[in-house]
Amino acid sequence: DAGVIQSPRHEVTEMGQEVTLRCKPISGHDYLFWYRQTMMRGLELLIYFNNNVPIDDSGMPEDRFSAKMPNASFSTLKIQPSEPRDSAVYFCASSHQGYQPQHFGDGTRLSIL
Amino acid sequence: AQSVTQLDSQVPVFEEAPVELRCNYSSSVSVYLFWYVQYPNQGLQLLLKYLSGSTLVESINGFEAEFNKSQTSFHLRKPSVHISDTAEYFCAVSDHPGRRALTFGSGTRLQVQP
Numbered sequence: 001d002a003g004v005i006q007s008p009r010h011e012v013t014e015m016g017q018e019v020t021l022r023c024k025p026i027s028g029h030d031y032l033f034w035y036r037q038t039m040m041r042g043l044e045l046l047i048y049f050n051n052n053v054p055i056d057d058s059g060m061p062e063d064r065f066s067a068k069m070p071n072a073s074f075s076t077l078k079i080q081p082s083e084p085r086d087s088a089v090y091f092c093a094s095s096h097q098g099y100q101p102q103h104f105g106d107g108t109r110l111s112i113l
Numbered sequence: 114a115q116s117v118t119q120l121d122s123q124v125p126v127f128e129e130a131p132v133e134l135r136c137n138y139s140s141s142v143s144v145y146l147f148w149y150v151q152y153p154n155q156g157l158q159l160l161l162k163y164l165s166g167s168t169l170v171e172s173i174n175g176f177e178a179e180f181n182k183s184q185t186s187f188h189l190r191k192p193s194v195h196i197s198d199t200a201e202y203f204c205a206v207s208d209h210p211g212r213r214a215l216t217f218g219s220g221t222r223l224q225v226q227p
Contacts, residue, residue, distance in 0.1 A: 031213055043217040104156035
């Protein structure tokens, strides 16, 4: 079975632009998680969904960030407008029934200039 | 609130030597515990997990970890490391029951030298 697929792998854009990160979870998984990894803060949860419904978005930094999951096989994380401090690696992960191990995508390395 | 502490940011070790990567957690409820490994420019891969049952869990590539509830620890060990084990290792915890998301430690960089 294919793993979690994220696109793009790398994104470089200028401050103020809209950024959209995409994730396709593993088929059959009912939980989807977005994490961010930085040198300063390590790995931190941004938001997670259960059956396409957002459950906990307490980690979303501010209103510039939004996430959607329109169906069981697709999720997006948007940043608008983007700022240099948003530069990080963004990971998507999925799992079955939440407690089972999460499977991670290869991440999107985002650089905001 | 949960927290995970990995005291060692870097652990240099010679090939074929034993290694221990330390992980301590704090939580007011029962937990599930995980170790993930991250190779450069890749996502995290599950190394091993503790959900219930035996407190000693093993991975297919020779790593093991022991859940110690009284010491709130979940240290990772390997009796003989290889060059290919060079990577970043993350300890993670999730509440059970409760919030499904993982809380990660800050990571330990294992550097295996020839």
